[in-house]
Amino acid sequence: MIGPSTVEYIFLRASILFLHNIAPISLLYFALFITSFLLNWNPQAYRLPFPAEVWLLSEAAFYTIVFLPYENYLQRATTHPEPLTQEERANLFARCHKHVSDPEKYIRQWLLGAKSIDIKRENVKEFIRWAFWNAADVLQGDEDEVEDYVRALEKLLGRSIPHGKGSAKSLRLTLDKVNCSHRSLFWYLCVSVVDTITFCSMLYNGFHFHRTSLTCFIELFPFRPLTLVSTYESPAKHLTYWHRPHTSKTRLPILFIHGIGIGLYPYTNFLRELNTGDEECDGDVGIIALEIMPISSRITHSALEKDVMVHEIQTIIKYHGWTKYVLVSHSYGSIISTHLLKSPLTSPAIGNIMLIDPVSFLLHLPDVAYNFTARQPVHANEHLLWYFGSKDIGVAHTLARRFFWSENIIWKEDLGLAVEQWGEGRKVTVAFGGKDILVDTNTVGRYLMDASSKGLQTGDQAMGMASEVKVAAASGLGGAEREEWKTRPWMGSGLEVLWFEQMDHGQVFELERTRRPIIKAIGVYTQLKGTSLL
Incomplete structure (x- = not known):
């Protein structure tokens, strides 16, 4: 996430202004181009250099032939889940x-x-x-x-609500219009460049890309030519993912689910560091990092329905022979994590959990829906979230036609019920940023830590790293007085919070010093006690 400074604000607004006006400028040039021939004007007086002309005419064609019909297509009504009973x-x-x-x-x-x-x-x-x-x-x-x-x-x-109907309009995500903004070919070129950088970085860090069938190549735009060289194919119909083989016999592998943005690019350092710096590890900790393309600045299929997503993830997990794993997710990934936790198909295989900037707790409160889809942006980080997040065509459709809050919400009690499935209990850590502009992290944090387990000591190793994790989380992140649960030592037991006072939504991944405590906590979570996985 970008910061709130004036320089960043000017840069971001200028970038948005440029990207947002590519389509009207292209259409204007196209109209001038056609008019010059129809009225026998001297076309050379109005012509741009050939490369620029090809680009603008391509942009005009993309807007009229692709975006406008597709935007209209996405306005179709959704199929809602089965209605709840009265009880x-x-x-x-x-x-x-x-x-x-x-x-x-x-x-x-x-x-x-x-x-x-x-x-x-x-x-x-x-x-x-x-x-x-x-x-x-x-x-x-x-x-x-x-x-x-x-x-x-x-x-x-504490008051009555007057009868009648006022001028207010309610926010009804799945009934309202899919409100998206045009994305230019130039923007998708930028996405393609970032995707190529991500692809090379993941390969360099020991991951293998698992593509879908080659016949599905044209179903994703911008196209991904590098995926054609991958010899690994996903066992799922829609989901692509990166896989690092699991060789450790004393650790659990990790399933990672990213959030809304530009795919796995913001997480490459985090994924690389998950298995570094541990001399005691007897092998590599396996990682499956899913790619959720409908929320990754692409034009592709609609976001998968809950049951389809759960089934495809289970297919991938079984394909790699995992019987138990640590679940790690960020932001929107917590919605998919919720579905995995609630499903009897996948829940038994989930061990400990790390949720980073989750949006699924207290989802009945308006903060997430309002801040992401309805708030008028003022600061630079709000404009970033608004234009590059909520106004993206895939993201907008996902939230307006595939996001059913009553299915996506998870309660603390759901985590408690899951604890009873295992003898030692499932451990859950939730990482929050104190400056989060999307989630009311103070309210959610208080809800999670009120009357929750205060983190009993679970062994010498958890004790040994507890202070290291907490010091790393707190150092340099603000010295103001905080509520007790924000500074409570991390013990590696029960339900706990890692609090990053100065971090906005997603910023925890940007710095090594803020990634470190999360990675160390996940490292403890992967440890098996006297059990061989293989």
Whole structure:
């Protein structure tokens, strides 16, 4: 993530201005080009050098022939999950209701920051119908239940909600328009260059690329010519991934799932460092790093449905013979992690977990949805998130047509239930940045650490590295007083938090000193005790 400085702001806004105006300039030049011939103007007076002319005419053709029809195609209504039963809705509402710390903010942000005077009963009901029925309208018999939820919100607010309908409009991701921005051929050329750098870096670091069938080559744009030389093929239909073979008999392998952005490029150093600097390791710790292309600045297939994604990941895991692994994910990857944890197909194989900047906790709160899709950007980092994240055509479609919050949310109790599956318990660490502009990390952190396990000592090795991890996490990251759970020593047991006071969303991967405590914690998580994996 970019910082909030004035220089970065000017650079970013200039970059966005350039990229955003390529299409209109290209169309204008194309119109001038055609008009000059139709009106018998001297074309040479208006012609640019041949390479520039080819580029602009290509951009104009790409916008009109590819982007506009594709944007219209993506507006199709989605297929929502099976509706919840009345009991399931009531339980979900009660759970959400219990964890709303700021009721006024909760209501206002779900209604796109509307003023309280503009929010009336029908506006709130409109939101509730979408949130708990996945619909714009419900059966007449369900309206009483909707009214019950409104009354419960009134008690939470400590005031009544006026009857009628105000001017407020609710945020209903899966019903609203897919709101995306055009991406130029020049931008996709940049993506292709970054992809090539990532490809070479991963190969250099000992990873093998597993492509999909060669017949699927044209289903991804920009094209990836280097993938044609890969001799490894993915056992899954849609998912490509990078694999480093697992040779250690005393460690567990790692499954890594990235977040929204430009693929695995921001994580190459992190993935390289996961298996370095450990002299006691008897071999390499295997890693599978999935590529989730619909959220990686590409034009490709729609984001996979939950069950399809789980099935394809399980197919990959079985293909490599893994029976248990450490799950590591970042940002949007926590949504896929949630599906893996909830599925009886994949959950038994998941050992310890590291969630970095997760977005799946307290997802009923409006922060993630509002900050990513509706907030008007002001600072440089907000513009970066807005233009290069939420306005990307694949990301916008994923969030508007494939993102069902009630399926994607995970509760602390879900992690507790998972603990009972293993004799020693599943260990979970959540890494947060104190300056995160997407997630309300203070609220989520308090929720996770309230009445949670305080990290019992689990052995000499966990004890030995506990202070090292915590010191590395805290050093140089701000000396202001923090809440106790933010500075609690990491013990390698139960549910714990690593807090990085000055880090924004995703910034923890940028510096070696902030990657180090996360990598050390994962290293402890991979350790087997008296058990041979192979």
